[in-house]
Amino acid sequence: xxxxxxxxxxxxxxxxxxxxxxxxxxxxxxxxxxxxxxxxxxxxxxxxxxxxxxxxxxxxxxxxxxxxxxxxxxxxxxxxxxxxxxxxxxxxxxxxxxxxxxxxxxxxxxxxxxxxxxxxxxxxxxxxxxxxxxxxxxxxxxxxxxxxxxxxxxxxxxxxxxxxxxxxxxxxxxxxxxxxxxxxxx
Numbered sequence: 022x023x024x025x026x027x028x029x030x031x032x033x034x035x036x037x038x039x040x041x042x043x044x045x046x047x048x049x050x051x052x053x054x055x056x057x058x059x060x061x062x063x064x065x066x067x068x069x070x071x072x073x074x075x076x077x078x079x080x081x082x083x084x085x086x087x088x089x090x091x092x093x094x095x096x097x098x099x100x101x102x103x104x105x106x107x108x109x110x111x112x113x114x115x116x117x118x119x120x121x122x123x124x125x126x127x128x129x130x131x132x133x134x135x136x137x138x139x140x141x142x143x144x145x146x147x148x149x150x151x152x153x154x155x156x157x158x159x160x161x162x163x164x165x166x167x168x169x170x171x172x173x174x175x176x177x178x179x180x181x182x183x184x185x186x187x188x189x190x191x192x193x194x195x196x197x198x199x200x201x202x203x204x205x206x207x
Contacts, residue, residue, distance in 0.1 A: 038095035038127030045106060045159045046091070052107035052114030059201065061106075061117030061151045067197040069143030094124035104129075106155040110191070113198050119152040122164070129156050129164045133180075135172040141181055147193075149183050154190035163187065 052058045089102030101123050107116035123131035134149040145168055153166035166185055171178025 034127050035095050048107040049105035052116035055114050058114035064197050065148040068147040095127050100124045108158040132156050132164050133167045135169050139171045150185040150190050154187050157187045
């Protein structure tokens with residue numbers, strides 16, 4: 022076996038990861054420009070209206086002050102990063118930026134939504150389920166979904182695993198898209 026062949030086999034997963042990330046980020050950009058698009062926030066609000074948690078906008082900004090380069094996920098054994106996601110379902114783009122996605126060897130294994138408040142609500146659960154579904158659709162995987170509650174930008178109170186099936190979330194998203202389509206025709 023030649024050195025070139027060995028090197029290309031070793032780089033295979035890295036190249037696949039890079040191609041997948043480039044594709045997903047280009048989908049995200051296309052979704053942002055498309056008139057037939059809806060954000061994860063809009064879909065989650067239709068599934069479960071958000072309630073006030075008595076915090077401030079500043080608390081929310083502090084909680085979401087997370088940075089990372091998604092492309093580093095392809096060259097590191099483990100990497101956490103915010104991740105722009107988009108997927109077209111029935112001709113409509115659903116898109117948003119997941120707070121954190123944990124990659125192991127280039128594969129997304131966990132999706133995490135960071136919340137400064139301490140107790141989960143239906144909206145937060147809907148939101149993380151949609152991000153997990155988007156990740157599953159974009160990367161042909163089945164990541165676990167978590168809410169991190171009481172996040173202050175450095176520490177958190179507790180972490181809650183949110184159960185979901187991609188099929189169930191997709192049906193919920195389709196239902197929202199049908200309702201939105203009905204509203205636009207009215």
